[in-house]
Amino acid sequence: MGSCISTVSNAEIDLHRGVIPETDLHRVTSHPRTQGGIIEAANLVCFCFSELAAATGHFINENVLGSGEFGVVYKGWVDEHSLKATSPEMGMPIAVKKLRDDSCQGQQEWLTEIKYLGHLCHPNLVKLMGYCIEDKNRLLVYEFMPNSSLDRHLFETGHSPVQTITWHHRIKVALNVAKALAFLHHEVDAIHRDVKPSNILLDANYNAKLSDFGLAKDGSVNSRTHVTTRVLGTEGYYAPEYMESGTKPAMSLHIR
Structure with a gap:
């Protein structure tokens, strides 16, 4: 099976040169209600593959933080300044x-992640620090979230023990995620399309940050209805009527 990464898009050509494509994201309210913002010129670092390999111990299993359909997440260490x-x-x-270098869908989600997290700044969105595009290698570099993802605190099975999250922290997480979604819906005009516990990351103080923007999409709030020809996301976390028709007022896609 051939790799689709041999077909390089214009966006990837720009990224090879260290140029982040300009965003077409824009505020849709004149008086922002959250602390977030849209960065017109993204300030992402273009890492070389050898640097990230060294930072992660050459991607050893001991440094694996998690894995998904399109890739694996590793813990690494870099100098705070350089x-x-x-x-x-x-x-x-x-x-x-x-x-994974054989993932065509993953490649598209990689670009979408850069489009959104490269230009959006909010205390409840995970920070994208940079990326790597070298030969067939595609990587993203994020801030490290020491308390892992929410799903491990709620449904932990088969991993090292983690602290059970308290009700105080659960309420805090819910409010944090609501703030992130309010920012996306009311100030950016975008929907995430894959809000679930594994995409909610927790910092050292249990502040929640929404991650994984690979399925995000523009332009659903102004038109009030989001229409799609196929349902994307994770079964069990999207509205049943959205799964059946592909058409649903945008806000309900994230409300449970």
Whole structure:
């Protein structure tokens, strides 16, 4: 089976040169209600593959934070100022998502992730620090979230033990995610399309940050109805009527 990554898009050509494509995202309210913002010129670091390999111990299993259909996420360490690879525990921890090189859908989601997280800034959205595009390698570099994802606290099975999340923290997480969605819906005119516990990350103080924007889409709030020819997301986390018709007022896609 051939790799679709040999077909390079115009966006990827720009990224090869270290140029982040300009965003067409825009505020849809004149008086923003959240602390977020849209960055016209994204300030992402273009990492080289060898640097990220060194930062993650050459992608060893011991540094795996999680995995999904399109890739694996590793823990790595870089110098806080130079962002060069450092020895484990000596620098700033980062999370490195390495795309599987035979994933066509994953490649598109990789570009979508850069489009959104490269230009959006909000305390309840995970921070994208940079990317790597080198030969067939496609990687994304994020801030490290020490308390992992919400699903591990709610449904933990088969992993190292994690602390059961308290009701106080559960309410905090719900409010944080609501703020992230309010920012996306009311100020960016976008929907995430895959809000679920595994895409909600927790920092050291249990502040929640929404992650994984690979399925995000523009332009649903102004038109009030989001229409799609196929249902994307995770079964069990989208509205049943959306699954059946592909048409649903945007806000209900994220309300449970």
